[in-house]
Amino acid sequence: MLKQFLDYSFKIKDLGQLHYFLGIEATRSPNGINLCQRKYTLDILKENGFLEAKPAKTPFTTGQRLNTTNGKPLANSEQYRRLVGKLLYLTNTRPDISYVVQQLSQFVDRPSDIHLMAAHRVLRFLKGSPGRGLFYAAKSPVRLQGFSDSDWGTWNSLISWKTKKQATVSRSSSEAEYRALATTTCEIQWLSYLLKDLQVHTNEPTNLYCDNKSAVAIGENHVFHERTKHIDIDCHVVRLKVQEGLIKLLAIPSSKQLADIFTKGLSKPLFDDCQLKLGMQDLHAPPYGGGVMKHSKVDHEA
Known part of the structure; x- marks a missing residue:
């Protein structure tokens, strides 16, 4: 029905089920x-000559800055x-390397040998699982869930994620986290509009x-005046959307914060746990070295 409508409106050509498009492989079951x-x-x-390289367990060294x-600037x-x-494009299906790629992209104007070594570690990590990608379950509840995190001082189907620097300097960890919440709230608002356009309520x-x-x-409530007086007014979209019922803020232990994989280099146990929950x-x-990784959450802001 949808294809007929699109063909009537735009004169499209039906190429059948999706298998390969712009480097992205689709496998149905x-x-x-x-x-x-x-x-x-x-x-x-x-x-880059890494087909025979020894795989790395994580894409980024824990605690590395x-x-x-x-290092020394690269001659070329x-x-x-x-x-x-190319790694930036790969993050379309590999959110597990988003953090390190965001870090590496900050030095494209003047990279050093240390930056190149960090990039090569990403390649060694990819060597261990070149076919890993995102899985979208055929039967999953239509419900958005968000995870927001900010690295202060430095679900069922994953549909939106972002790793970036905040545009302004924050005066406290609370302000940094609140700014991340504001950006995530705007993303949730956009996704809710998109779902409505698709007749999903x-x-x-x-x-x-x-x-x-x-x-x-x-x-939830405009409190802690000393901590909030420096926060821009547009950041208080969070409180507005809480009042409107668009979002419900929930505290979560740091040990269960899925967005950590987008904000810092994690140890292998923590990295594996977060990666598992990304779906x-x-x-x-x-059969002995991988398989299906189930359970994921939706959206986040780092």
């Missing part, structure tokens, strides 16, 4: 659909820029989880 970029990933590994003073930075550009507010209780308290799977993994 009765349980749902898997989206990955295995061939694209293998091409990146081949181009990259800056402009790290074109290779670095080309690699980071949800009657319950979207649960928005945050591991900073002060930020949750600010969003990713590797259809090409051997």
Whole structure:
């Protein structure tokens, strides 16, 4: 019915079920659909000579900080820029590398050998699971859930995620977390409009989880004057949307904060736990070394 309507309106050509589009591979099953970029990933590994490399357990070293003073500037930075550009496109189906790629992209103007080494670690991590991608279950409740986190001082189907620097300097961790909540709230508002356009209606507010209780308290009620007087007015969209019933703020322990994978380099146990809950799977993994990764949540802001 939808195809007929689109054909009537725009004169489209039906190419059948999606299998491969712009480097993204789609595999269907009765349980749902898997989206990955295995061939694209293998091409990146081949181009950079990492097809036979020893796999890394995580894409980023725990606690590592990259800056402009790290290492010696590369004599030829074109290779670095080309690699980071390809990794950015790969994050379409690999949210588990979003944080490190965001970090690497900050140094494309003047990369150093340390930055290149960090990029090569991402390649070694991808070597261990080139076919991993996002899984969207055929039967899952239509309900949005959000996770918001901010690295102060530095579900069933995942549909939206972002890792970025905040545009302004925050005076406290509460302000930094609250600004992240505001951005996530705007994303949830946009997603709710999109669902309505698709004739999908949800009657319950979207649960928005945050591991900073002060930020949750600010969003629910305008308190803590000393902590909020420097926060821009537009950030208080959080409190407005709480009052309107669009979102429901919920505190969550840091140990269960899924958005941590988008804000910092994690140890392998924490990384594996977060990655598991992103709803990713590797259809090409051997029976003893991978398989389906179930349960995910939707949306976040870092």
